[in-house]
């Protein structure tokens with residue numbers, strides 16, 4: 515089998531997303547996805563990666579990862595190049611599964627879990643279409659879960675629990691960061707940020723796990739203050755209260771609180787996670803297959819976590835291809851603890867984009883059926899008026 519064409523697909527409605535499609539001479543099409551700075555991603559995919567991959571056997575995935583990584587890392591491996599490689603790698607694994615006639619979790623080594631618990635990241639349908647983290651606040655409507663957790667977390671928790679979803683991620687301290695660029699959080703702000711926790715516990719007691727997101731907005735002392743303040747509500751984890759670059763600061767934050775600490779979808783490649791493991795800087799590990807280096811790298815980082823007796827969880831706040839990739843990885847990984855989901859995305863725009871949507875029952879994602887990822891972009895998506903499809907054929 516040979517790769518004959520690389521396509522990128524960008525949709526005006528989802529300006530931060532970029533889809534990749536890898537075509538083969540046997541008629542198979544593998545799908546990948548990543549997010550942020552799509553113009554630059556597009557440039558790397560067609561200008562740098564395509565000449566390395568076109569004409570090659572798509573099933574030599576490790577070889578291709580290394581080849582593209584070595585080009586990408588000549589001037590620093592982080593950022594656009596790794597996200598582009600992530601999308602391409604996801605598509606290669608999709609092709610491997612299709613060629614084998616097996617679901618992706620099958621070719622990864624089979625399912626360690628019959629189904630995977632999900633939690634709901636409480637974002638609304640338009641969240642993360644720009645870099646504005648408050649996008650969706652004040653919007654009314656179905657599945658406006660960001661506005662809901664800020665104003666009526668009790669109703670939201672009860673609603674989620676009624677669906678069988680027993681975990682919710684919230685970021686109620688974010689609005690207070692901008693005033694001091696995250697250097698300080700006042701006691702009154704702290705108290706206001708705790709209100710959703712009180713409402714959740716009053717409404718559903720201890721039936722709901724709470725994940726606390728910090729988006730890397732805070733200084734170390736402010737993060738410590740938040741971490742200690744939320745302890746009484748026993749969150750399942752705190753996440754990215756500080757940015758993850760300084761491992762010593764992570765260790766100091768982790769040791770300052772009894773709340774388990776998760777690190778971090780902001781890291782890319784096993785090389786950035788390695789010092790986190792070595793320093794015992796995390797209680798749980800999060801990876802994003804569409805950012806960290808694809809299925810190949812997410813799997814390796816998950817296995818590094820396993821070797822350190824740590825659970826791994828897979829990030830998704832993007833599009834449906836990434837969610838499917840994460841779910842397959844989670845089903846395979848013996849140490850997977852959750853797959854992240856955004857119900858507002860799954861129920862609003864995912865069905866407009868892909869042939870098969872994720873199946874969730876009673877708070878668990880079910881194994882996808884069908885070979886490879888088990889989903890693909892709908893043919894009509896490529897013909898949408900807001901679609902830009904760019905294709906590079908093999909020479």
Ligand SMILES: [Mg+2]
Nearest residue numbers: 727753754779
């Ligand atoms: Mg996060």
